[in-house]
Amino acid sequence: MLDIKFIRENKDIVAAAIKNKKRDINLDILFHLHDKKKTLSQKIDEVNRQRNEAAKKRDVIAGSDLKKEVEKIQSESTAVDKEFLALMMKIPNIHSPDTPVGEDENQNKVIRTWGEKPVFSFAPKDHLELGTNLGIIDTETAAKITGSRFSYIKGDLAMLQFALIQHCLKKLTNAGELEKIAKAANVEIPMTPFIPVLPPVFVKPAVQNRMARFLTPEEHYMFPDDDLMLVGSAEHTLGPIHMDSIIEEKNLPIRYVGYSSAFRREAGSHGKDIKGIIRQHQFDKLEMETFCLPENSMQEQDFLVAIQESILQDLGLPYQVVMVCTGDMGFPDYRQIDIETWMPGQNKYRETHSADLTASFQSRRLNTRVRRNDGKIEPVHMNDATAIALGRIHVAILENFQEADGSIRIPKVLVPYIGKDKIE
RNA sequence: GGAGGCGUCGCAUAGUGGUCUAGUGCGCACGCUUGGAAAGCGUGUAAUCCGCAAGGAUUCGAGAGUUCGAAUCUCUCCGCCUCCGCCA
Numbered sequence: 468m469l470d471i472k473f474i475r476e477n478k479d480i481v482a483a484a485i486k487n488k489k490r491d492i493n494l495d496i497l498f499h500l501h502d503k504k505k506t507l508s509q510k511i512d513e514v515n516r517q518r519n520e521a522a523k524k525r526d527v528i529a530g531s532d533l534k535k536e537v538e539k540i541q542s543e544s545t546a547v548d549k550e551f552l553a554l555m556m557k558i559p560n561i562h563s564p565d566t567p568v569g570e571d572e573n574q575n576k577v578i579r580t581w582g583e584k585p586v587f588s589f590a591p592k593d594h595l596e597l598g599t600n601l602g603i604i605d606t607e608t609a610a611k612i613t614g615s616r617f618s619y620i621k622g623d624l625a626m627l628q629f630a631l632i633q634h635c636l637k638k639l640t641n642a643g644e645l646e647k648i649a650k651a652a653n654v655e656i657p658m659t660p661f662i663p664v665l666p667p668v669f670v671k672p673a674v675q676n677r678m679a680r681f682l683t684p685e686e687h688y689m690f691p692d693d694d695l696m697l698v699g700s701a702e703h704t705l706g707p708i709h710m711d712s713i714i715e716e717k718n719l720p721i722r723y724v725g726y727s728s729a730f731r732r733e734a735g736s737h738g739k740d741i742k743g744i745i746r747q748h749q750f751d752k753l754e755m756e757t758f759c760l761p762e763n764s765m766q767e768q769d770f771l772v773a774i775q776e777s778i779l780q781d782l783g784l785p786y787q788v789v790m791v792c793t794g795d796m797g798f799p800d801y802r803q804i805d806i807e808t809w810m811p812g813q814n815k816y817r818e819t820h821s822a823d824l825t826a827s828f829q830s831r832r833l834n835t836r837v838r839r840n841d842g843k844i845e846p847v848h849m850n851d852a853t854a855i856a857l858g859r860i861h862v863a864i865l866e867n868f869q870e871a872d873g874s875i876r877i878p879k880v881l882v883p884y885i886g887k888d889k890i891e
Numbered sequence: 892g893g894a895g896g897c898g899u900c901g902c903a904u905a906g907u908g909g910u911c912u913a914g915u916g917c918g919c920a921c922g923c924u925u926g927g928a929a930a931g932c933g934u935g936u937a938a939u940c941c942g943c944a945a946g947g948a949u950u951c952g953a954g955a956g957u958u959c960g961a962a963u964c965u966c967u968c969c970g971c972c973u974c975c976g977c978c979a
Contacts, residue, residue, distance in 0.1 A: 482944095509941060512948040519948090522909075522960040530959030713901085713938080842920095844938080 468832045472750040484561040487793035488854045500551040563802040569792030582785030593812030594865040595743035616748040623890040630801040631883035633738040639724045652773035656763045666704040669695040679799045685734040701725035702851045705756035709835040716839050720759035744858045753854035764848035768824040771852040775820045782878045785809040801826040812866040819859045822852035
């Protein structure tokens with residue numbers, strides 16, 4: 468959610484963002500509702516003042532009349548508030564000046580590439596064929612037991628997953644490692660290490676709503692009997708950690724790295740990526756969620772991207788970094804940077820990482836604020852970014868590091884965790 | 892799942908219908924004192940909204956209700972604690 472004052476003072480910027488993010492909202496209606504809301508609340512304040520006075524004087528008759536009056540205005544005011552808020556929530560975040568304006572993913576801008584795409588002396592296979600042959604991916608049994616878009620990850624691939632998690636956690640909790648990454652990326656912000664978290668995978672729908680992620684309800688697994696839903700990402704329970712609280716400036720930045728399964732119904736993606744484990748209803752992910760000072764949040768995002776790149780470089784996976792354009796970026800995002808990793812079996816780069824800077828957009832709804840050293844209070848800035856998404860990285864590793872005989876080379880950094888250098 | 896207790900300004904606690912404009916302690920900030928510090932003393936210390944300001948309104952877990960008036964009474968919900976049961 469944006470600040471209504473900001474919207475009033477920057478109508479052009481907000482209107483442009485609405486248009487660039489392909490939405491249609493009339494800001495004049497919003498302003499009109501806001502005026503009405505203000506007038507009504509001033510009226511209520513005044514009547515309440517009189518009411519308090521009457522109560523103090525124990526004036527039963529006047530008090531009784533004023534009570535009826537305030538009830539009448541109150542109901543009108545509640546209706547206006549509701550309408551105002553509903554419209555406010557439809558307004559997307561503005562986008563950063565360096566975000567490319569565009570219609571869809573075709574206008575996303577590649578800003579860097581790293582690594583050499585592998586050249587095979589044989590016809591490379593896709594991850595499903597490789598994984599099925601090696602007995603480490605089993606989608607057929609999963610289809611019988613649970614349904615389509617689920618899988619059993621077994622044997623060395625399961626080991627590989629834990630190795631990846633361990634490798635990343637080690638990196639993210641080590642201040643020295645982080646400093647190296649920041650220095651290489653020219654980022655100058657405090658290097659507070661990440662706090663590892665195992666968050667809940669259920670979230671109250673009302674809280675998820677305050678994350679301002681407009682993942683429609685159809686995309687979530689809902690449990691109405693318990694008023695709960697499964698998270699689509701650890702972000703959904705990491706982001707609200709400081710809901711309704713004020714963080715002292717000296718305690719920022721706060722960085723979390725959460726490990727959890729993510730659950731997505733993938734409604735509306737029928738037929739897309741149906742083969743293999745690229746698009747699953749359930750997958751595991753290490754997710755970074757950070758809270759920082761407003762003036763540091765762009766650098767914070769650059770830092771998170773640098774971490775993502777460093778992880779992919781450790782693994783030796785070729786990738787490209789992409790500035791996501793306005794038409795393709797998330798509703799609450801100020802700037803979105805994706806990393807796409809080369810997948811030979813698909814013969815293209817596929818999204819494996821996303822870094823979302825939401826600035827004050829989420830924190831305003833979550834009511835997560837910072838008390839500056841001078842005592843002023845303002846919303847903190849929030850970033851969230853994938854550290855590693857396990858399903859898709861499995862795909863990348865299997866497809867990039869396959870040998871002619873169908874075996875898979877294990878990335879050097881992971882060998883110590885698994886105790887061998889090959890899946891065969 | 893059963894029984895009981897409890898949710899108050901960062902933390903701890905007082906407050907059982909009007910004197911609560913929510914007290915006190917700790918913490919924190921500033922000042923005095925000091926060569927400097929600690930201690931001591933003094934002052935200040937929740938947020939949100941409206942307003943240029945003066946000031947006003949709202950919030951005592953959440954919501955609804957009773958009342959001229961609610962932290963305080965009633966109802967519903969949520970959370971926490973203790974004991975019992977079940978259980979990884």
